[in-house]
Amino acid sequence: MKSRRAVLTGAGTVSTAALAGCASRLPGVGAGDGDEVSTTTTKQFDDSDTYVGMVYATGGLGDDSFNDMANRGIKRSRVEYGVEYKNEVPESPDDMQDLQSGYAASSNPDFDLAVCVGFLQTDPLKQTAKAHGDQQFMLIDSVVDRDNVANYVFKEHEGSFLVGHLSALLTTQEFAAGAGSTNPDATTVGFVGGIESGLIKKFEAGFRAGVDQVDEPVDVQTAYVGAFDDVEGGKEAAAKMYDDGADVVYHAAGGTGLGVFQAAQERGRFAMGVDSDQSESDPRYANVIPASMVKRVDTAVFQAVGNVVDGAFQGGSVNSLGLAENGVELVYGSPLGDDIPSDVVDAVAASREGIVNGDISVPTTPEGN
Incomplete structure (x- = not known):
């Protein structure tokens, strides 16, 4: 596939007006964190450089989770490959196609890769990739079957299985660490999802299967908030679970999950992080986070950008x-990870080995769905 850089070499200065519909509140091309950068540019750029356009999920940056992991990947690409990049966050899914198309239509700079973060970008990208066949795209968490799209998906159910197993092991014993403790009279855990979808159901399915790995019966409560940026909604859903006896709540809800951590602190219980090690990404809640299910979105972004830099785009x-x-991967939190009993850690490690070698098959849909 011929890259847009080859097609557009020699093009003059063009304003990226298509991007101006959603004003950038985030770092832009060549900018440092916190800088305010206009989406319209008339600057001439060096054609020898590589430019990447980032379109994030609607939860935005600062979610200490999914979007921030993607941002970490492009930051690493800037350091190690010298690429320049621009960040855009849609205010709603309706903005996604305009932002994707804006990168594809831009010639100053002409973007070598447009990274589309999140499954809600799928339908817009089907249209954008077809209309702009010479633009290279990366899609995270879904698949668009076109030669100009490199797709990266994850087996979230596998990592969530380990979280479920760990959660069940903790709720079936007396455990206290940091600001949390379990209730010896209850064996209950919870799952809080963002938007109810096939993708988030994979998290729930793996979590439930992991819970079932223990011999003692454990109740699982589930709630979907309907958004990835509703902190209050996440807090309300988790608080109800804790009040109903849950010792541990696992979230797959982006920024909404911050509310889960707040509820855990207020109720003196535990919460499991997602996408990044949330005991480190937001240490305010480290005293209630025994572990997180890390999803290496950063590695996927870094690999995809590296392929483009090397001229080996995997469309x-x-x-x-x-x-x-x-x-x-399941990553134990800091500082609570050190307090988890060794027999619990060993049991979870055995489950991991069983999944990797094929002895344990993890479902992708919750039982009964």
Whole structure:
């Protein structure tokens, strides 16, 4: 595939007006964190450089989770490859196609890669990729079957299985660490999802299967808030679970999950992080986070950008990353991870090995769905 850089070499200065519909509140091309950068530019750029356009999920940066992991990947690309990048956050899914198309239509700079973060970008990208066949795209968490799209998906159910197993082991014993403790009279855990979708159901399915790995019966409560940026909604959903006896709540809800952590602190219980090690990404809540299910979105972004830099863009590919590929992982929190009993850690490690070697098959949909 001929890159847009080859097609557009020699093009003059063009304003990226299509991007101006959603004003950038985030770092832009070549900018440092916190800088305010206009989406319209008349600056001439060096054609020898590589430019990447980032379109994030609607939860925005600062979610200490999914979007921030993607941002970490492009920051690493800037350091190690010298690429320049621009960040855009849609105010709603309706803005996604305009932002995708804006990168594709831009010639100053002409973007070598447009990274589309999140499954809600799928339908817009089907249209954008078809209309702009010479633009290279990366899609995270879904698949668009076109030669100019490199797709990266994850086996979230595998990592979530480990979280479920750990949560069940903790709720079935007396455990206290940091600001949390379990109730010896209850064996209950919870799951809080963002938007109810096939993707988030994979998290729930793995979590439930992991809970079932223990011999003692454990109740699982589930709630979907309907958004990835509703902190109050996440707090309300988790608080109800804690009040109903849950010792541990796992979230797959982006920025909404911050409310889960707040409820855990207020109720003196535990919450499991997602996408990044949330005991480190937001240490305010480290005293209630025993572990997180890390999803290496940063590695996927870094790999995809590296392929473009090397002239080896993998258009039309579907890259599926699970435990065996180090695409997902359970990471114990700091400082609570050191307090988890060794027999619990060993049991979870055995489950991990069972998944990797094929002895344990993890479902992708919750039982009964």
